[in-house]
Amino acid sequence: MNKNNFIENRKSKKALSLGKGWDRILIIGAGLCGSLLALRLAQRGYKVEVYESRPDLRKVDISAGRSINLALSDRGLKALRLCGMEEKAREICIPMFGRLMHDREGNTFSSNYSGSANEYINSISRGDLNAILLDEAEKHENVTLHFNKKCKKVAIEKNIAHFIDYKTKEEFPVIADVIFGADGAGSSLRKSYLSERKFLFSYSQNYLNHGYKELEIPADTNGNHQISKEHLHIWPRGDFMLIALPNMDGSFTVTLFLSYNEGEFNFENLTSEEKITAFFEKEFPDALELIPNILEEFTNNPTGPLGTIKCNPWSYQNKTLLMGDSSHAIVPFYGQGMNASFEDVFVLDEILSYFEKSEENFDWETVFKAYQKKRKKDTDAIADLAIDNFFEMRDHVANPLFKEKRKIEMDLEKTFPKQYMSKYSLVTFNEDIGYNEAMKRGRAQDKALLNLISGDEVHTHLEMTKEELQVILDKVITETNTILQEDKIAGL
Numbered sequence: 001m002n003k004n005n006f007i008e009n010r011k012s013k014k015a016l017s018l019g020k021g022w023d024r025i026l027i028i029g030a031g032l033c034g035s036l037l038a039l040r041l042a043q044r045g046y047k048v049e050v051y052e053s054r055p056d057l058r059k060v061d062i063s064a065g066r067s068i069n070l071a072l073s074d075r076g077l078k079a080l081r082l083c084g085m086e087e088k089a090r091e092i093c094i095p096m097f098g099r100l101m102h103d104r105e106g107n108t109f110s111s112n113y114s115g116s117a118n119e120y121i122n123s124i125s126r127g128d129l130n131a132i133l134l135d136e137a138e139k140h141e142n143v144t145l146h147f148n149k150k151c152k153k154v155a156i157e158k159n160i161a162h163f164i165d166y167k168t169k170e171e172f173p174v175i176a177d178v179i180f181g182a183d184g185a186g187s188s189l190r191k192s193y194l195s196e197r198k199f200l201f202s203y204s205q206n207y208l209n210h211g212y213k214e215l216e217i218p219a220d221t222n223g224n225h226q227i228s229k230e231h232l233h234i235w236p237r238g239d240f241m242l243i244a245l246p247n248m249d250g251s252f253t254v255t256l257f258l259s260y261n262e263g264e265f266n267f268e269n270l271t272s273e274e275k276i277t278a279f280f281e282k283e284f285p286d287a288l289e290l291i292p293n294i295l296e297e298f299t300n301n302p303t304g305p306l307g308t309i310k311c312n313p314w315s316y317q318n319k320t321l322l323m324g325d326s327s328h329a330i331v332p333f334y335g336q337g338m339n340a341s342f343e344d345v346f347v348l349d350e351i352l353s354y355f356e357k358s359e360e361n362f363d364w365e366t367v368f369k370a371y372q373k374k375r376k377k378d379t380d381a382i383a384d385l386a387i388d389n390f391f392e393m394r395d396h397v398a399n400p401l402f403k404e405k406r407k408i409e410m411d412l413e414k415t416f417p418k419q420y421m422s423k424y425s426l427v428t429f430n431e432d433i434g435y436n437e438a439m440k441r442g443r444a445q446d447k448a449l450l451n452l453i454s455g456d457e458v459h460t461h462l463e464m465t466k467e468e469l470q471v472i473l474d475k476v477i478t479e480t481n482t483i484l485q486e487d488k489i490a491g492l
């Protein structure tokens with residue numbers, strides 16, 4: 001039995017009292033969600049133990065095979081701000097103001113993320129972000145981190161998580177008052193919900209036929225970025241695409257999204273050096289010139305699957321709760337998985353604040369239910385939006401109708417920042433609007449604009465006056481409201 005586990009401390013619960021948060025909490029997983037959750041619960045006074053299956057990423061390089069950098073945006077920043085971590089995170093961020101599209105001939109064109117100058121997304125290293133969160137969490141004496149300890153299953157009725165220590169091979173149980181599963185898409189807690197069959201647990205996992213593989217554009221000989229670091233680069237090719245996000249060391253992490261087994265080129269048939277080279281020469285000649293180790297990286301780097309996980313309920317009685325990817329893994333095309341997982345922590349914190357006011361009646365089951373009631377519709381929405389964006393990024397961004405729509409949106413956002421926000425802005429830069437509302441409004445606006453453009457009802461030219469844009473805005477608002485009204489009647 002591990003001497004540090006909670007069983008030893010359970011009888012002296014009151015003696016260990018740390019203000020109102022005397023419950024001892026176990027978090028499974030010290031990834032992005034788990035480490036932020038640990039920090040926030042520690043700040044609230046709870047005694048928190050975190051068990052992570054992998055080694056401590058601050059000491060061992062374990063980034064290979066996972067997305068090396070991520071797009072951090074306003075919802076994630078809002079949660080980091082809550083925990084006093086925004087500034088530290090911003091120090092390791094590279095702002096990206098828009099997409100830079102690359103065609104097969106090597107021509108590029110850019111499309112800003114927003115018409116407002118202060119709205120941009122940030123490229124950040126997963127490992128560095130995780131590390132600063134772990135450092136901060138560990139500063140709290142009421143947080144203990146354990147690495148190399150994998151949860152095998154959770155006996156949910158008894159609140160006992162069973163672990164194996166990867167180093168000693170010893171197996172041991174940990175009991176806690178409350179167990180949070182922040183152990184990602186393959187969550188052990190979620191699997192235990194399924195296998196224990198203690199309650200009606202609904203679960204779905206849908207894979208895309210596409211997987212992803214990471215490659216690298218190294219820095220130039222002076223350590224500088226070889227292409228614009230102010231953009232998220234996209235090479236859209238219909239059935240597949242390449243993207244690149246900048247890193248602080250001058251390199252770019254490049255991600256190829258490609259079908260496993262469909263189309264002329266796919267992961268299953270790109271098996272020889274000749275085929276890999278031919279594929280890149282034909283589809284991404286400008287990128288190929290920038291990736292010197294393409295063959296080695298393509299062959300050795302793993303191909304990862306892309307899927308959406310939805311489940312219900314997320315909690316069991318007053319004992320356990322799933323958070324982050326364990327409850328709602330999504331495909332990465334809106335750059336929102338981590339942001340949504342951080343926002344989970346923000347929402348849980350709001351709910352805790354509300355219920356902790358009446359300490360007498362505080363109980364975790366009520367907290368968990370209130371949390372899911374507030375959160376689930378939003379995480380379902382971002383899951384669907386992320387799938388939509390898969391098609392938008394690989395197909396539509398290069399489409400003339402789409403380009404015209406984006407141009408009008410940029411002009412409207414720039415001229416009427418309070419009255420018009422595109423779907424992308426609603427999702428990415430409007431952290432006070434839930435994903436579900438952002439999706440409904442954003443989709444209706446998209447439909448309205450496309451209807452007006454294709455029906456020749458709005459006419460655009462390069463330099464539009466404020467008066468001309470006002471006419472377009474009025475038409476878009478009227479059409480959007482009609483669509484929202486119709487959607488409401490149709491129960492959407």
Ligand SMILES: Cc1cc2nc3c(=O)[nH]c(=O)nc-3n(C[C@H](O)[C@H](O)[C@H](O)COP(=O)(O)OP(=O)(O)OC[C@H]3O[C@@H](n4cnc5c(N)ncnc54)[C@H](O)[C@@H]3O)c2cc1C
Nearest residue numbers: 029031032033053071151183184324325335336337338339
């Ligand atoms: C290719 C790709 C690109 C992405 N890009 C973006 C982006 O640009 N922006 C964005 O917001 N999101 C992005 N995401 C999504 C983002 O990576 C996830 O949403 C985020 O990592 C979720 O955090 P999490 O802590 O819930 O899960 P994870 O980050 O997966 O962390 C789970 C942790 O639990 C540990 N663990 C797992 N099982 C066990 C176990 N049994 N016992 C103990 N520990 C365990 C893991 O080792 C890990 O440390 C991307 C994802 C992918 C795949």
